[in-house]
Amino acid sequence: MTCRLISYCRGKACYALTCSLSMVLFGTGLILPLLFIANTTVALSATEVKVGSKAFTESVILGEIITQLAQSEGAKVKYLRQLGGTRVLWDALLTGEVDIYPEYTGTITQEIFAVKNIRDEETLKKILAEKNILMSRPLGFNNTYAIGMKEDVAEGLGITKISDLRKYPKLKFGFTNEFMNRGDGWPSLRRAYNLPQKNVRGLDHDLAYRGLESRSIDVIDLYSTDAEIRYYKLRVLDDDLHHFPEYNAVLLYRSYLRERAPDALKTILKLEGRIPEKTMIDMNAEVKLGGVPESVVASEFLKKNLSITTEPKEETFLTRLVHNTLQHLFLVAISLAAAILISIPLGILSHRKEKIGHGILGIVGIIQTIPSLALLVFMIPLLGIGSAPAIVALFLYSLLPIVRNTYSGLQDIPVGIRESAEALGLPPGARMRLVELPMASRSILAGIKTSAVINVGTATLGALIGAGGYGQPILTGIRLDNIPLILEGAIPAAVLALLVQGLFDLLEHVVVAKGLRLKGD
Amino acid sequence: MIKLENISKTYGSTRALDSINLTILPHKTTVLIGPSGCGKSTIMRLIVGLIKPDLGNVYVKDEMLTPINFFTIRRRMGYVIQDGGLFPHLTARENVFLIAKYLGWNNDRIRMRIAELCELTKFPIEALDRYPVQISGGQRQRVSLMRALMLDPDIILLDEPLGALDPLIRFELQNDLKGIFHTLSKTVVMVTHDIGEAGFFGDSIVLIRDGHIIQRGTLVDFVRTPTDPFVTSFINAQRSPLESIGE
Ligand SMILES: Nc1ncnc2c1ncn2[C@@H]1O[C@H](COP(=O)(O)OP(=O)(O)OP(=O)(O)O)[C@@H](O)[C@H]1O
Numbered sequence: 001m002t003c004r005l006i007s008y009c010r011g012k013a014c015y016a017l018t019c020s021l022s023m024v025l026f027g028t029g030l031i032l033p034l035l036f037i038a039n040t041t042v043a044l045s046a047t048e049v050k051v052g053s054k055a056f057t058e059s060v061i062l063g064e065i066i067t068q069l070a071q072s073e074g075a076k077v078k079y080l081r082q083l084g085g086t087r088v089l090w091d092a093l094l095t096g097e098v099d100i101y102p103e104y105t106g107t108i109t110q111e112i113f114a115v116k117n118i119r120d121e122e123t124l125k126k127i128l129a130e131k132n133i134l135m136s137r138p139l140g141f142n143n144t145y146a147i148g149m150k151e152d153v154a155e156g157l158g159i160t161k162i163s164d165l166r167k168y169p170k171l172k173f174g175f176t177n178e179f180m181n182r183g184d185g186w187p188s189l190r191r192a193y194n195l196p197q198k199n200v201r202g203l204d205h206d207l208a209y210r211g212l213e214s215r216s217i218d219v220i221d222l223y224s225t226d227a228e229i230r231y232y233k234l235r236v237l238d239d240d241l242h243h244f245p246e247y248n249a250v251l252l253y254r255s256y257l258r259e260r261a262p263d264a265l266k267t268i269l270k271l272e273g274r275i276p277e278k279t280m281i282d283m284n285a286e287v288k289l290g291g292v293p294e295s296v297v298a299s300e301f302l303k304k305n306l307s308i309t310t311e312p313k314e315e316t317f318l319t320r321l322v323h324n325t326l327q328h329l330f331l332v333a334i335s336l337a338a339a340i341l342i343s344i345p346l347g348i349l350s351h352r353k354e355k356i357g358h359g360i361l362g363i364v365g366i367i368q369t370i371p372s373l374a375l376l377v378f379m380i381p382l383l384g385i386g387s388a389p390a391i392v393a394l395f396l397y398s399l400l401p402i403v404r405n406t407y408s409g410l411q412d413i414p415v416g417i418r419e420s421a422e423a424l425g426l427p428p429g430a431r432m433r434l435v436e437l438p439m440a441s442r443s444i445l446a447g448i449k450t451s452a453v454i455n456v457g458t459a460t461l462g463a464l465i466g467a468g469g470y471g472q473p474i475l476t477g478i479r480l481d482n483i484p485l486i487l488e489g490a491i492p493a494a495v496l497a498l499l500v501q502g503l504f505d506l507l508e509h510v511v512v513a514k515g516l517r518l519k520g521d
Numbered sequence: 522m523i524k525l526e527n528i529s530k531t532y533g534s535t536r537a538l539d540s541i542n543l544t545i546l547p548h549k550t551t552v553l554i555g556p557s558g559c560g561k562s563t564i565m566r567l568i569v570g571l572i573k574p575d576l577g578n579v580y581v582k583d584e585m586l587t588p589i590n591f592f593t594i595r596r597r598m599g600y601v602i603q604d605g606g607l608f609p610h611l612t613a614r615e616n617v618f619l620i621a622k623y624l625g626w627n628n629d630r631i632r633m634r635i636a637e638l639c640e641l642t643k644f645p646i647e648a649l650d651r652y653p654v655q656i657s658g659g660q661r662q663r664v665s666l667m668r669a670l671m672l673d674p675d676i677i678l679l680d681e682p683l684g685a686l687d688p689l690i691r692f693e694l695q696n697d698l699k700g701i702f703h704t705l706s707k708t709v710v711m712v713t714h715d716i717g718e719a720g721f722f723g724d725s726i727v728l729i730r731d732g733h734i735i736q737r738g739t740l741v742d743f744v745r746t747p748t749d750p751f752v753t754s755f756i757n758a759q760r761s762p763l764e765s766i767g768e
């Protein structure tokens with residue numbers, strides 16, 4: 001986008017834009033070496049297998065099973081749990097930041113390679129192999145989209161298959177937003193079965209279940225291994241026209257695992273064909289409805305089905321808190337420090353050179369309008385997953401308040417003061433250091449404070465791309481509908497924001513000269 | 522000492538100065554006077570080099586003012602702006618020694634110079650460590666003056682130094698200022714609105730209107746041999762009500 005901006009502009013404005021853009025890029029460049037150090041410290045510990053999973057329970061359980069299997073062979077494993085969605089995992093697999101993760105055949109053909117229109121498994125394997133990626137045989141269950149109703153309602157109306165729905169045009173449908181929009185979702189389902197229903201709403205999956213309970217909707221979409229099928233006593237309607245593609249669970253992994261961790265891989269692949277639908281529904285139910293940790297469920301599965309004994313490692317509340325706090329502080333501290341280092345000079349430049357200033361303020365303003373989630377996802381192709389993209393995104397987000405406040409703080413200095421400093425014979429650098437920056441200090445500090453508070457909040461999103469922090473328990477809590485877990489992330493994040501604010505209030509007494517704080521009494 | 526040669530300056534469509542020629546004599550006090558907006562401050566800013574003329578040149582001690590010699594020349598001039606222009610984040614003392622400190626003076630030399638200046642300007646030493654908001658308007662002007670005098674410049678520029686003061690303090694400061702100018706025998710350029718003040722200070726008075734010099738001379742010249750009806754009306758407009766009672 002920024003590239004296009006540049007090619008559109010002409011002459012001086014163009015110069016200004018290029019100038020400020022290169023400053024921002026320079027700033028990004030400044031953080032990268034730091035991140036490099038952060039990353040290499042991880043690399044030094046010689047991780048052999050990097051396991052990933054998506055941000056829903058089934059994927060997290062499977063990831064946990066893979067992790068424990070690899071560990072049982074003595075491999076060093078790094079488990080990046082509940083990273084965002086397909087895009088994040090797939091990109092991470094391509095760049096080798098994740099070596100293996102559970103995926104579904106339908107997702108691969110319909111989503112990842114949607115444009116290629118793959119018909120058979122052979123073609124799929126060939127395409128994957130070109131990217132040095134291998135696919136396991138199916139694990140045993142098919143977690144496809146399905147259409148479900150309350151058992152008693154379906155019984156009363158005599159509905160057993162999807163084509164039966166045609167006879168009841170008054171039924172209310174509530175589908176997940178994803179299902180409303182997907183290529184194989186509601187639009188094509190309606191066409192395939194010629195369904196007449198008009199009352200169709202898009203809503204959140206969890207709300208859909210509650211809607212069924214309260215009878216405000218009659219029909220929902222679900223995954224065929226959802227834990228709730230049993231809990232809410234649902235009837236899964238037969239897909240009699242075979243509309244939904246198969247979503248067989250498989251493992252996608254980098255081919256180099258065969259050389260790098262052959263034993264671990266061999267053990268992991270023992271999962272092929274070993275997880276039938278019923279077992280998966282049970283495991284999902286244990287975690288989501290029974291509140292058992294994924295690692296424990298995984299360990300029990302391994303003992304029962306593969307006779308492999310593993311030790312489920314669950315962090316205690318305190319170690320989890322410390323761990324999350326450190327990760328969160330790491331994200332905030334580095335991104336904010338870099339933002340301060342870059343933004344203040346950018347603010348000064350904007351104040352000194354009006355034309356460049358417009359460019360700079362425009363660009364950092366535009367960056368601020370990119371939704372934070374989108375900005376995080378933009379970063380993945382460039383920087384992969386983990387703390388690096390999160391820090392760069394947070395850095396970019398922190399620019400505007402500091403640049404703008406530096407600029408306006410300098411701009412607001414009365415002409416008389418400015419001229420007096422000049423008339424004394426102080427050169428520009430000394431004027432900036434001795435007079436202008438001290439006079440603008442309060443405004444600059446306020447900008448930094450705003451950035452810091454926003455930064456602490458936004459950093460919780462970092463968990464979506466594997467950066468950890470307080471977002472981790474929040475994500476898990478949302479996934480498991482577990483309020484205490486959400487609070488475990490939300491409360492420390494709020495406390496940290498307050499602490500940061502307090503810290504800056506104290507700092508004001510140190511940084512802002514007394515003469516500026518006096519109210520003329 | 523200071524020479525403005527054929528100076529013109531416009532701000533957008535406002536013609537602030539139009540072909541001004543003006544020579545400021547050394548060791549004398551020259552007063553610029555004229556109605557609001559006539560271009561007095563603009564002349565001061567040109568002399569200090571805060572703005573550039575559109576046409577013409579400014580010479581200070583026979584040196585033409587250029588961006589290269591700005592900083593050295595400015596240090597030979599002391600400039601006091603209308604409201605004092607003190608830096609609010611620094612104490613009175615810090616305001617005064619800022620430039621000396623920047624130039625690397627040692628503390629003893631600074632202390633001695635400040636003591637001298639306090640005596641000269643009658644500023645109470647114990648108020649030196651207060652911030653500008655904590656001292657009176659008259660004291661602020663004295664601090665401004667000390668700051669301008671710190672490097673002992675040959676030239677002092679004062680833009681309405683007594684503008685916002687009450688009559689008693691104004692009277693006191695007028696006398697003090699005159700004493701200081703007399704003692705130091707500096708080249709002084711001063712801006713004022715007030716014809717009485719102009720007569721009190723000025724060895725030479727320059728009356729300006731709409732960016733033109735109307736007349737230059739002493740107050741007596743202005744009364745006896747006005748070159749333009751505007752000179753007389755300007756003087757009459759400022760006659761004190763007390764005078765008319767006396768008549
Ligand atoms: N920065 C500026 N931009 C635009 N116009 C300006 C600027 N500074 C001064 N002027 C205009 O130039 C003219 C001369 O201004 P100047 O400040 O020299 O007047 P002055 O004689 O000092 O007036 P006063 O006695 O009110 O201080 C005025 O018409 C003023 O509006």
Ligand SMILES: [Mg+2]
Nearest residue numbers: 561562563680
């Ligand atoms: Mg003026």
